[in-house]
Amino acid sequence: MEELQGSGQALAAARFVAVNSIHCEPEYVGRFEELFSSRARAIDDMEGFLGVRVLKPTREGDPYLVVSFWTDGSAFERWVGSEAFRRGHQRAFADMEEAKARGERPPMHSSFSTYTVLAD
Ligand code: HEM
Numbered sequence: 001m002e003e004l005q006g007s008g009q010a011l012a013a014a015r016f017v018a019v020n021s022i023h024c025e026p027e028y029v030g031r032f033e034e035l036f037s038s039r040a041r042a043i044d045d046m047e048g049f050l051g052v053r054v055l056k057p058t059r060e061g062d063p064y065l066v067v068s069f070w071t072d073g074s075a076f077e078r079w080v081g082s083e084a085f086r087r088g089h090q091r092a093f094a095d096m097e098e099a100k101a102r103g104e105r106p107p108m109h110s111s112f113s114t115y116t117v118l119a120d
Contacts, residue, residue, distance in 0.1 A: 018112060021064075023109045025106075028107035047078075
């Protein structure tokens with residue numbers, strides 16, 4: 001399965017999709033994109049994880065979308081509760097904490113929704 005990770009073929013097997021939607025402050029966009037271009041990849045070895053696509057909006061003001069593909073919902077929930085989730089977000093969460101400590105507004109806002117696949 002290794003060679004299929006993140007490929008279209010692996011994603012086609014997904015039955016559960018988690019979408020994290022992130023609004024970035026304009027001055028944080030460069031740092032945000034740099035974080036994702038060097039992401040921890042701690043998620044990549046999680047059982048049931050099939051791949052992720054990080055989508056950059058083409059229209060100014062729309063959110064970035066982090067779309068992760070899973071075999072099922074319990075695999076996603078195991079990741080959210082895991083050390084890999086914490087490791088994969090270490091720098092992002094540190095940036096949020098530091099902004100808070102400086103009394104600044106958060107550099108990004110995030111909310112997520114989960115989906116099952118209705119049709120291919
Ligand atoms: C306050 C909540 C969250 C914020 C601000 C946030 C933001 C970020 C940022 C900036 C990164 C880049 C990695 C880094 O830190 O260096 C990241 C990684 C990631 N995020 Fe989030 N995220 C949040 C919660 C979530 C949730 C709930 C999901 C799924 C629904 C998600 C999915 C992912 C994935 C798949 C990665 C890649 C992890 C890895 O490579 O191991 N994030 N996130």
